[in-house]
């Protein structure tokens with residue numbers, strides 16, 4: 001039913017769009033921000049109001065919202081060859097070139113790439129690869145997947161089962177065989193008097209005990225984000241990946257790095273696994289891989305898994321998996337341009353150059369009596385709100401402190417993300433110091449205002 005009266009963007013948005021990951025009472029009260037375009041790190045709404053997007057969209061728009069080289073790469077490829085698949089022994093030339101480039105920039109001496117449309121699908125694909133290997137190698141019982149509490153791996157039935165967040169219970173998830181071990185967040189989970197090293201060892205022991213209890217030959221793989229992203233920006237505790245990888249190696253269990261957020265520069269190196277000094281067996285990539293200008297994900301297999309999967313596939317003639325748009329030529333052309341911008345066009349250098357200013361701004365805000373800690377790596381960080389800094393006591397959840405901070409920021413033209421009781425920042429790689437100054441000034445004002453209201 002339609003009436004002829006002009007309706008606001010806001011009511012039109014709500015009338016016909018079913019929202020995901022959106023607090024509906026808050027939208028009912030505050031309305032929907034409908035956006036029309038962007039300039040550099042800013043986005044604009046239908047009323048012309050400008051917002052600095054300190055979350056780079058969803059961590060992905062690392063080159064900002066109007067980069068000509070990415071739009072040109074897409075346009076040129078649309079003109080040349082606008083779409084194709086990667087089935088039946090056919091694929092586009094762009095797909096071939098991107099695979100070579102991804103292997104070249106990976107931490108692996110050799111490897112192979114499989115394409116998806118998203119990070120969730122890339123995690124699903126990797127799990128299916130591990131299940132496929134178990135079957136092909138005479139170990140059909142090797143199906144269990146281990147991840148960490150607080151991790152985020154996606155929303156498909158498998159990747160949501162991997163995600164260590166309680167909200168997935170509304171779907172009756174996780175599926176059987178998806179196990180979770182402790183999150184490496186020392187500030188929150190370290191015990192009284194426990195050193196960070198001892199905390200790491202405790203987590204490694206917990207992992208080993210889980211493997212032994214479940215049966216080592218039932219575990220197909222362990223997935224971890226180098227820095228947990230959507231779980232609240234949690235870098236690993238000291239020595240974490242070294243301790244974990246030693247356990248996994250003892251039982252022949254592959255370590256898969258979910259680099260969907262960290263990959264392509266966010267932590268100051270191409271890969272988060274480089275920043276935290278480990279080499280995984282495979283990498284899950286997405287987001288910055290196309291600077292958010294095309295939906296795309298990838299599994300990048302290291303040499304051993306690539307060879308084993310090749311052998312297993314040849315044994316039954318094919319790996320029966322793939323998406324219509326896997327290896328889409330436009331996505332591949334955009335990704336080649338994005339990787340070039342990041343590695344050769346100064347974006348990664350800029351992440352490194354801006355990191356000291358970012359850290360100083362975070363440290364300054366963390367001086368507030370109601371900020372318990374700041375944490376992060378490169379250009380990603382979180383500020384954790386607490387009611388009592390000494391005891392780390394959180395605010396009562398019904399105060400919705402982080403949501404209030406984020407809403408106050410939005411009112412003042414700054415988009416930032418509330419996650420639990422923390423505020424997450426991950427600005428685009430094209431920012432300048434003055435952009436960061438603007439971000440920190442606006443956030444500081446919002447923190448002062450909201451803490452004065454609730455403290």
Ligand code: PMP
Pocket residue numbers: 058117118119120121123152153154155225229230258259260261286297
């Ligand atoms: N893994 C990680 C680490 C992520 O942060 C995300 C998305 N935020 C995903 C997987 C899922 O990616 P997508 O939303 O593209 O399916």
